[in-house]
Amino acid sequence: MQKKTILSLIVMVIFASNLFSQVEIGGYVETDNRCRLQGDKHYTWNENRLGLKFEGNSSDKLHFYSELRLRGFGFPKSAASWDLQRREKDEVYPWALEFREAYVDIYGFLMENLDVRIGRQRITWGTADRLNPTDNLNPDDLEDLFNFGERLGSSSLKATYYLGNAMLTGVFVPVFTPAILPPPDWAAAFSAPMSLPPGMIIRDISDSLILPEEKLSESSMTGFKVATTLLNYDVSLSYFNGRDDLPLFNSVTITPVDTLGTVDVSSTLTFPRMQIVGADMAGAIGKVGIWAEGALTIPERVAMSTTLPTPMGMTTQTSTALDDEPYFKYVVGGDYTFKNGLYVNAQYLHGFIHERGRDELKDYIVFRFEKKFLNDGLKIVPFGGAISIEDWDDVKNSYGFVGAPEIDYCPSDNIELTLGAFLIEGKGESLFSRVKENDEVYVKVKVSF
Amino acid sequence: MRRISLLTAIFTLVLFAGVEAQELTAVDILKKADAVVNAPKDQKMLSKMILIDKDGWEKVRETEMYQKGDDKRLVRFLSPADQKGIAFLGLPNDVQYLYLPAFKKVRRIASHVKNTKFAGTDFTYDDLSAFKFAEEYDPKLLGTTGECYLLELTPKPDVKKDYGKLKMWVRKDNFYPVKIEYYNKGGRLWKIMERRKLKKQGNYWYTEEMEMKDVKQKHSTKMLVDKMEFDTGLTDKLFTQRYLKRRK
Numbered sequence: 284m285q286k287k288t289i290l291s292l293i294v295m296v297i298f299a300s301n302l303f304s305q306v307e308i309g310g311y312v313e314t315d316n317r318c319r320l321q322g323d324k325h326y327t328w329n330e331n332r333l334g335l336k337f338e339g340n341s342s343d344k345l346h347f348y349s350e351l352r353l354r355g356f357g358f359p360k361s362a363a364s365w366d367l368q369r370r371e372k373d374e375v376y377p378w379a380l381e382f383r384e385a386y387v388d389i390y391g392f393l394m395e396n397l398d399v400r401i402g403r404q405r406i407t408w409g410t411a412d413r414l415n416p417t418d419n420l421n422p423d424d425l426e427d428l429f430n431f432g433e434r435l436g437s438s439s440l441k442a443t444y445y446l447g448n449a450m451l452t453g454v455f456v457p458v459f460t461p462a463i464l465p466p467p468d469w470a471a472a473f474s475a476p477m478s479l480p481p482g483m484i485i486r487d488i489s490d491s492l493i494l495p496e497e498k499l500s501e502s503s504m505t506g507f508k509v510a511t512t513l514l515n516y517d518v519s520l521s522y523f524n525g526r527d528d529l530p531l532f533n534s535v536t537i538t539p540v541d542t543l544g545t546v547d548v549s550s551t552l553t554f555p556r557m558q559i560v561g562a563d564m565a566g567a568i569g570k571v572g573i574w575a576e577g578a579l580t581i582p583e584r585v586a587m588s589t590t591l592p593t594p595m596g597m598t599t600q601t602s603t604a605l606d607d608e609p610y611f612k613y614v615v616g617g618d619y620t621f622k623n624g625l626y627v628n629a630q631y632l633h634g635f636i637h638e639r640g641r642d643e644l645k646d647y648i649v650f651r652f653e654k655k656f657l658n659d660g661l662k663i664v665p666f667g668g669a670i671s672i673e674d675w676d677d678v679k680n681s682y683g684f685v686g687a688p689e690i691d692y693c694p695s696d697n698i699e700l701t702l703g704a705f706l707i708e709g710k711g712e713s714l715f716s717r718v719k720e721n722d723e724v725y726v727k728v729k730v731s732f
Numbered sequence: 733m734r735r736i737s738l739l740t741a742i743f744t745l746v747l748f749a750g751v752e753a754q755e756l757t758a759v760d761i762l763k764k765a766d767a768v769v770n771a772p773k774d775q776k777m778l779s780k781m782i783l784i785d786k787d788g789w790e791k792v793r794e795t796e797m798y799q800k801g802d803d804k805r806l807v808r809f810l811s812p813a814d815q816k817g818i819a820f821l822g823l824p825n826d827v828q829y830l831y832l833p834a835f836k837k838v839r840r841i842a843s844h845v846k847n848t849k850f851a852g853t854d855f856t857y858d859d860l861s862a863f864k865f866a867e868e869y870d871p872k873l874l875g876t877t878g879e880c881y882l883l884e885l886t887p888k889p890d891v892k893k894d895y896g897k898l899k900m901w902v903r904k905d906n907f908y909p910v911k912i913e914y915y916n917k918g919g920r921l922w923k924i925m926e927r928r929k930l931k932k933q934g935n936y937w938y939t940e941e942m943e944m945k946d947v948k949q950k951h952s953t954k955m956l957v958d959k960m961e962f963d964t965g966l967t968d969k970l971f972t973q974r975y976l977k978r979r980k
Contacts (some may be wrong), residue, residue, distance in 0.1 A: 309813050338979060346979060398806070398974070407836045445974050515827070517840055565840050570892075572842025620844045622894075658783065658951050659852035696791050696812040732815035 305339040313729040320704070320722040327468070329357035346388040353383040384436040396445045403436040406454055408508060408521060409576045410565040414632050414649065416578035416612040417521050417561030420454055422528040423462040423636055428469045429687065429705055435460060449511040450453075459495050459502040461554060462528040472718045473529075473637045477548070478590070479537070486540050487547040492530055495554065517567035523559040527582070529637055531555055533604050537591040546592075554607050555639075556583040570619065577613035577679050581641065582606070586633060610634070610641040616649075626653045635714060645714070646672045651687075662691040664703075671713045683715025684708045701727040758871035764907035765900070766864040770802035772936050774966040778959040779943050781853055786950035793853070797955065802864055804971040818851055821976045822861035830857075831976045838973045847894040854923065854944040854953040858893075865909075869898065879904055880911075895922070903930075908937050921947050936962050 310333065317328035333353040340346050352452035355378040356439035361367055386402030409415030413432035421434035439456040464470060479485065495501040504525025511518060530552035538547045587604035590597055612634030620626045628651045634644035651667035665688055673681035689703035704724045709716025756764075776798055783791040794810040808819040817833035828841040846858040865871075869885035876882065885898040896917035902909045908930060914923040923946050927939035938960055945952040969975065 309816065311813075340979065348979075405836055443974075445972070448972075452975070496744075505869065515825075567842040570842065570844040572840075572844060618842065618844070620848055624848070658854075658949070690815075695813075697814045699814070726735065731812070 304597040305337050305341060308335065309338070309732060310335040311729055313727065315727045316357055317723045320706075320724055321720055328356070328725070331355045331357065344390045344392075346390070347386070348388075349385040350383040352383055354379050354381060367418070379616040382436075383400065388413075393443075398443045398445075400441040400443075401439075403438045404441065405434060406439065406441060406506075407427070407438050408506075408519075408561070410517065410563040410564075410574040411520075411614040411616055412574070412618075412628060412630060412649075413574040414614050414630060415576060416614060416634065417523075417559070417563055417576055418529075419523045419525065419559055419578075420456060421506065422460045424474075425636070426463050428465045428472060429685075435463065449509065452506075452508040452510070454506040454508075456504040456506075456525065457499060457502065459504065459526055459554065460528070461494070461530065467719060469718055472714050475712055475717075479546070479548075480594070482544045484535070484543075484545050486545050488549075489547070490550045490552055493551055493553045497528065498707045516564050518564045519562065521561040521563075523557075523561065526554040526556055527639070528554065531585055531604055531639070532587065533585050534588045535590070537589075538597075539592045541720075553585060555585045557581060571617050572619065573615075573617040575613070575615045577611060579609055579611050580639075581609045605639055606641075608641055610639070610644060610690075612644060624654055626655075627651070628653075646675070647714075648672075659692050662689075664689040664691075668706075669715070671715055673711055673713045677711075679710070681711035681713060682709055683711075683713030683717075683719075685715050697731040699727075699729040699731075701725070701729075733753075748933045756881075758873040758883055759866065761873065761902050761907065762866045762869070762871040762883060762900075763864075765902045766802065766866050768907045768937055769909065770799075770864065772799075773801070774960040774963060776961040776964055776966070777957055780956045780958060782954040783853060783955065784952050784954065791852070793851070794944065798966055798970055800966050800968065800971060804968070805861060806976065807860055808970055815834070815851060817979065819976050820850065820857065820860055821973070822857075822863075822973060823971060826859060826861075828857055829973060829976060831973075836977075838976055854946045854951060856894075859944070860870040865900070866896075868893070871900075874899070876904070877901065885939075906930075906937055908939075910939075923947060933960060934962060 288541070313332045313334070315328060315330045319325040326331045331354070335351045335353070337349045339349065353377055358374060359375050360377055361374045362393075369375075382403065384403050384405060386400050386404040389399045389401070391397065392399040406420045407418060408420065409417045413514055415432065418434070420439065421437045424433040424435050427433065437456045437460060438458055439454055441452065441454045465472065504523070506521065506523045506525070508519055508521040531554070532550050533553045535550045538549070539545070540547055558581045559578050560576040560581070561576070563574070565572075565574040567573060580606050580635065584603065584607035585605040587602045588599055589602070590599045592598075614630055614632045616628070616630030618626065618628040630649045632647040632649060635647060638644050647669055649669045651664060653664045653667070654661055655662050666686070666688040667688065669686065671683035672678055673683075684707070686706040687703060689701060692700045694700070700726070704722070706722050707715050707719045710717050777796070779795055779797065781793040781795055785792070791812075793812065793815060795807055797805065798806045798812060799805045806819065807820045809815045809817065817831070821829040821831075823829075826843070828846065829838050830841050831838045831955040841857055849855070850857050850860055857929040865885060868888060868891045870888055872884045872886075874882045874884050878936040880903055883900045883902060885900055887893040887895065894916070895914050896919055897915045899913040899915070900909050901911040908927070910927045910930070912919060912925045914925070916922045923944060925942065925944045927942045929940035931938060931940055936956070940957045942955045943952055970979050
């Protein structure tokens with residue numbers, strides 16, 4: 284028995300060392316620090332991150348990849364002296380381990396032209412630059428509002444069949460994962476302030492999420508895509524059947540606490556089912572690079588119930604939180620490099636991530652001017668950012684603007700120093716005007732290995 | 733009698749060689765130069781790119797390159813860590829793609845990017861593509877310099893290039909282009925490419941060292957070949973978006 288155990292151990296060690304020898308380990312260390320420019324100059328972000336990537340090919344037909352992030356947030360959460368005595372030290376220096384991706388690729392699975400990827404993965408759809416209405420298979424990661432396009436990995440199965448210059452992809456995501464929302468000081472960008480009947484004062488607000496049941500019929504999502512090249516343009520058509528990863532209020536209950544008008548507000552949020560038919564293209568007109576991407580969303584109707592006190596007692600009113608009328612989000616954009624090396628990238632977006640329903644879609648212009656110096660060692664973005672327009676008939680009172688100048692310097696290989704700012708201005712109820720007091724300056728240092 | 737025969741033979745050889753040289757037009761020389769560089773059915777190369785700035789500071793990149801025929805080429809960075817995995821695919825009809833692992837996306841390269849520098853090197857995306865000079869430039873024979881023909885190339889009317897003209901030195905003995913000067917549209921010297929350490933492996937010529945120098949920016953990129961293989965049977969499938977994303 285002992286012999287068998289030792290033999291098994293030896294086999295395991297040989298197998299493990301053989302596998303380990305095929306693994307390449309790389310990654311980065313990054314520190315990201317941000318400070319408000321207004322008010323008390325709050326220090327808002329102090330993140331230190333170790334990103335680790337493991338990758339290897341066990342054979343010509345097998346590839347594996349995994350990415351982990353170990354993150355520390357330098358804001359103590361200690362509320363009592365006991366927190367300072369905790370051996371985990373996590374109240375003094377909160378940290379988290381994030382599992383970004385872990386998947387296996389099988390190339391030529393069952394047939395020569397079929398590749399399969401299984402595991403937690405990022406599936407990037409869409410030709411636009413970081414604002415992709417057809418990219419819906421991974422949940423949004425909106426923790427950093429200005430890091431557009433960041434998404435979590437999804438546990439899924441992706442199969443891609445290659446036929447000439449065409450590519451057919453099918454994706455199955457068995458488990459629904461909701462989006463990560465921005466921290467409270469930025470979340471206001473996504474929701475208008477709550478309006479209550481006159482005289483009411485809120486004492487307490489609470490909510491609960493209604494996640495889909497853990498059965499395939501409720502929580503799974505599917506996607507299909509056909510991509511090819513036509514007349515020197517890359518084009519694709521896609522279909523998604525799943526859920527919106529951003530929660531939507533479907534009930535609000537306002538409960539009186541006293542006779543002075545003080546109330547508690549509780550709500551529930553759901554994740555609407557939706558189908559999305561998408562299309563995209565990329566190519567060039569003359570020397571200008573162009574792209575376009577559109578997504579026709581066909582949502583499931585979501586009812587809204589509001590329960591509130593009336594002179595006749597608690598009354599429930601029903602309305603519609605999300606109509607089942609289809610709506611169309613799209614992006615058109617282009618980029619160009621001038622002879623002097625100045626690079627310009629501009630996009631027009633109709634319908635931001637959180638906007639749902641035909642009447643809710645707003646317009647945005649996103650742009651970036653950048654110039655590289657010192658053989659790409661220094662990149663200056665003197666003028667970059669976004670403009671939001673709520674109402675074209677009253678632009679003067681319904682606009683939002685964020686400027687994002689940035690300097691990026693690489694003194695040597697694998698080192699990147701970044702200094703930048705978010706400068707926000709606006710009027711009315713636009714995405715940016717709601718957070719116009721949040722101007723920030725940031726410094727990032729990243730070392731890759 | 734033997735002396736006369738020998739002289740006759742030498743005279744005949746010189747005469748015929750002269751006739752051949754006279755008969756070679758600039759187009760012939762350029763086509764031969766293209767043919768020599770693209771002679772292998774396919775090529776696999778591991779190399780180091782050394783980026784040298786005006787103060788002599790160096791940055792090193794390791795690359796792998798695959799080429800099939802004279803119009804398909806795939807270049808991938810193996811190091812440094814922050815550039816590893818960046819890959820470029822050049823296909824016929826001026827179609828080019830770039831894979832950026834950080835975004836997990838393949839992007840088509842629009843023509844405005846083709847004349848910009850590739851990842852900080854002195855090679856443009858266009859320089860990295862496999863192509864035949866004779867198809868894109870009209871040559872003129874300026875003369876000979878020692879062991880080389882000197883050609884002047886101007887872009888064909890329907891070909892858009894940022895270069896106004898090129899001067900190319902082509903070796904007389906094997907038609908290998910050993911030096912190219914790139915001029916901007918104002919006629920000023922912009923870049924110089926030199927190929928050194930010419931070597932023959934099997935039936936094919938290649939250089940173990942190539943340097944592209946940006947005269948204005950006083951920056952250069954030296955490419956040193958670590959390993960070169962010819963005719964290994966690379967398939968067309970390697971030169972697709974499918975393989976561009978794949979790790980080696």
